[in-house]
Every structure is written in structure tokens, then in C-alpha cells.
Amino acid sequence: MNEYAPQGTGAPALGDGTRAVRAGLPEAVKNEPPLPGPVFAAHFHLPGDVEGPYAYGRDTNPTWTLLERAIGELEAPGEDVHTIVFASGMAAVSAVLLSQAHTGDTVVLPDDGYQALPLLREQLEAYGIHVRTAPTGDDAQLAALDGARLLWIETPSNPGLDVCDVRRLVDAAHAGRTLVAVDNTLATPLGQRPLELGADFSVASGTKGLTGHGDVLLGYVVCRDPELAARVRRWRKIVGAIPGPMEAWLAHRSLATIQLRAQRQWANALAVAEALTHWTDVSGLRYPGLPTDRSHKTAARQMRGFGSVVSFTLPDRAHAERFMAALRLVEDATSFGGVRSTAERRGRWGGDAVPEGFIRFSAGAEDTEDLVADVLRALDHAGARG
Numbered sequence: 547m548n549e550y551a552p553q554g555t556g557a558p559a560l561g562d563g564t565r566a567v568r569a570g571l572p573e574a575v576k577n578e579p580p581l582p583g584p585v586f587a588a589h590f591h592l593p594g595d596v597e598g599p600y601a602y603g604r605d606t607n608p609t610w611t612l613l614e615r616a617i618g619e620l621e622a623p624g625e626d627v628h629t630i631v632f633a634s635g636m637a638a639v640s641a642v643l644l645s646q647a648h649t650g651d652t653v654v655l656p657d658d659g660y661q662a663l664p665l666l667r668e669q670l671e672a673y674g675i676h677v678r679t680a681p682t683g684d685d686a687q688l689a690a691l692d693g694a695r696l697l698w699i700e701t702p703s704n705p706g707l708d709v710c711d712v713r714r715l716v717d718a719a720h721a722g723r724t725l726v727a728v729d730n731t732l733a734t735p736l737g738q739r740p741l742e743l744g745a746d747f748s749v750a751s752g753t754k755g756l757t758g759h760g761d762v763l764l765g766y767v768v769c770r771d772p773e774l775a776a777r778v779r780r781w782r783k784i785v786g787a788i789p790g791p792m793e794a795w796l797a798h799r800s801l802a803t804i805q806l807r808a809q810r811q812w813a814n815a816l817a818v819a820e821a822l823t824h825w826t827d828v829s830g831l832r833y834p835g836l837p838t839d840r841s842h843k844t845a846a847r848q849m850r851g852f853g854s855v856v857s858f859t860l861p862d863r864a865h866a867e868r869f870m871a872a873l874r875l876v877e878d879a880t881s882f883g884g885v886r887s888t889a890e891r892r893g894r895w896g897g898d899a900v901p902e903g904f905i906r907f908s909a910g911a912e913d914t915e916d917l918v919a920d921v922l923r924a925l926d927h928a929g930a931r932g
């Protein structure tokens with residue numbers, strides 16, 4: 547049980563901002579820093595028997611321990627959970643899928659999830675694991691669950707921003723003894739708590755909104771069950787996809803501001819989405835926080851905030867490229883969730899089933915009026931020369 551989330555103790559539950567600034571900090575010790583610096587160590591002194599928490603740097607590190615505690619406090623306040631950090635989001639995603647599914651098992655994936663999932667699908671199939679896919683929207687994965695070992699949910703999905711009803715899928719999956727993992731990357735633990743919705747695993751890329759500065763690659767897995775956690779930890783040990791101490795420390799330092807960043811970024815995303823609703827060149831606008839979005843009802847039930855990503859489609863590739871080139875405050879870059887707004891014409895990668903003019907836009911922490919004005923000016927420019 548962590549000290550900053552006194553649920554069940556009779557004390558009032560703390561707010562997200564309070565929890566964030568204290569998450570994972572050790573007990574105060576005179577003359578010690580509040581957040582100890584990164585511990586750079588490949589090995590630790592170990593005379594005699596193998597005892598104590600730290601022996602070899604691929605297995606454990608004190609900087610990870612604090613970060614893992616912090617992420618656990620945000621993903622599942624007041625609960626005793628197991629958190630395992632990884633070198634990247636994909637390391638965490640692969641660790642869950644490859645440690646829980648075995649030859650002959652069936653795994654259900656979304657067919658509209660992050661674009662590296664099809665690569666992972668090929669790998670699972672090469673190991674004799676059967677893969678079924680279905681879209682995120684309309685809870686379509688329900689129809690593919692029969693006899694599956696694991697259901698993988700990505701909600702909101704990247705880049706289409708569809709949302710599924712996590713609790714409904716979890717109930718159906720658990721009725722058939724199917725494990726459920728939720729990719730929580732877009733929402734961040736402040737926006738959604740998959741374990742509270744019944745999932746067995748919350749998995750995410752910490753590269754995005756969790757750390758928010760675009761300078762760290764990180765991933766994590768959180769779960770309640772010690773046996774499931776042990777398998778994921780074993781996978782990390784044998785594959786060695788561990789974060790460096792510096793990255794882990796930077797991530798922990800960044801967590802202190804996650805609530806401040808998220809509040810501004812989510813407000814900016816909503817303001818951009820609202821401004822886009824009035825623009826005739828824009829179609830296919832998606833943002834789960836927009837009351838008119840087809841996912842809004844489900845999102846409002848299970849999310850605590852709707853994230854920083856907005857997606858929409860401009861008439862064609864040239865129009866989208868003119869829009870991207872005209873932006874002044876928004877970086878043309880992949881990734882999302884950072885304090886500096888980014889956007890990209892997603893079709894340039896291939897791999898996602900999106901129109902040529904599809905834009906994935908990630909709102910940063912700029913002043914709202916400046917950001918909206920920049921987007922509208924770029925849209926105007928792109929349309930005028932169309």
C-alpha cells in the first residue's frame with residue numbers, strides 16, 4: 547500500500563496533482579535529496595549469499611524501484627500493484643504478449659491499433675500462436691474472444707481514436723478465462739485506470755504523455771497478480787529490454803508535472819477539436835472529449851480525461867502537406883503527448899489504414915489562443931492555395 551493514496555484508511559483521497567508531485571518519493575531523510583539521483587551500476591556489492599534487493603543491474607536498480615512505485619501509485623492509487631519498467635513501450639507490449647501466450651494459444655488484437663502491432667502479430671504467428679483481430683469501435687473484439695488466452699485492447703486507439711467499453715470487454719473475457727491487457731498510452735494513468743476497469747494488465751509507452759518532453763523512451767506494465775507479474779519480470783530479465791538509470795530518473799522527474807501538463811494539453815486538444823468542427827475542409831474529426839464524437843459516451847464513463855491527441859482528415863495529400871508546412875507552433879514529427887505540439891500526415895508511414903489527408907495532431911502546453919490561432923491560420927493557408 548503506498549503512503550500517498552490513503553484509500554480505505556478513512557483519510558480523504560488525494561488529488562491527482564498532489565499524488566503526482568510525491569509519487570514514488572522515498573521517506574524523507576535528513577541531508578538526502580527528495581528524489582535521489584540516478585544510480586549508475588551494472589553490479590552491486592554482494593559478499594556471501596545472494597541476498598537483498600540489488601545484485602545485478604539487468605534485474606533491479608534503485609532508480610527503477612522508485613519510478614515503478616510512482617507509476618503504480620498513478621495507475622492504481624491505494625493499491626498494492628506490481629510495476630515493471632522497460633526500455634520502450636514496445637518492449638513492454640512484447641513482454642506481456644510473449645510472456646503470457648504460448649504455442650497453440652489464441653490472442654485477440656485490435657486491427658486498428660499502433661502500427662507495430664502487425665509486426666508483433668507476425669512474430670506471434672511464427673511461434674505458433676493464433677491471432678484474431680477486430681476493430682476497437684463498437685466493442686467488436688467481443689465476437690473474437692471465444693477460447694482466447696489474451697485480449698489486447700488499445701483505447702483510445704492510435705491513430706483513429708476509437709474507444710471501446712473496457713469493463714464490458716473485461717467481463718466477457720473473464721467469463722471465458724481470457725486475460726485482458728489495455729494499452730493505456732494515449733490516455734496516460736491520469737486519463738484512465740485500466741486496472742480499476744477490471745483489466746489484468748495496464749501497459750503503456752512512457753515515451754508519450756507520461757514523460758511528456760520528447761526526450762525519453764520508456765515503457766511499463768502494471769498488474770495486480772504476482773504470478774502474472776513474475777512472468778513479465780522474467781521476460782525482461784531474459785530479453786534484457788531495460789531502461790537506463792538516467793532515462794528512469796528523467797521519467798520520474800517528469801512525472802511530478804504530469805497533472806499540470808495533462809490539464810493544459812487536454813484543454814488545448816479540446817479547443818483545437820472544437821475549432822476544427824467549424825472548418826469545411828476538415829472531415830473525419832475524432833476526439834473522445836468532443837460531446838459530438840461517437841465515442842464520447844463510453845469515453846466519459848471510463849476516462850478521467852480525454853488525452854492530447856486529435857485526428858482529422860484534409861481533402862488530399864497535397865492539402866495536408868500544405869497545412870503541415872504552414873504550421874509555426876506545431877512540430878512536424880511523429881510521437882505525441884509532449885509539451886510541444888506535434889502533428890503529422892500519418893499516411894506518410896504506410897501501415898495505418900488512413901486516408902492520404904489524415905492528420906494526427908497532438909496538443910502541447912502552449913497558450914490555447916496561440917495554438918488554435920496557429921492551426922486555423924495554417925488551415926486557411928492550406929485551403930487558399932488548394
Ligand SMILES: Cc1ncc(COP(=O)(O)O)c(C=O)c1O
Binds near residue numbers: 634635637751765
Ligand atoms: C499506443 C501505443 N502503444 C505502444 C507504442 C510503442 O511505444 P514506444 O515507441 O515507446 O516503443 C506506441 C508508440 O507510438 C503507441 O502509440
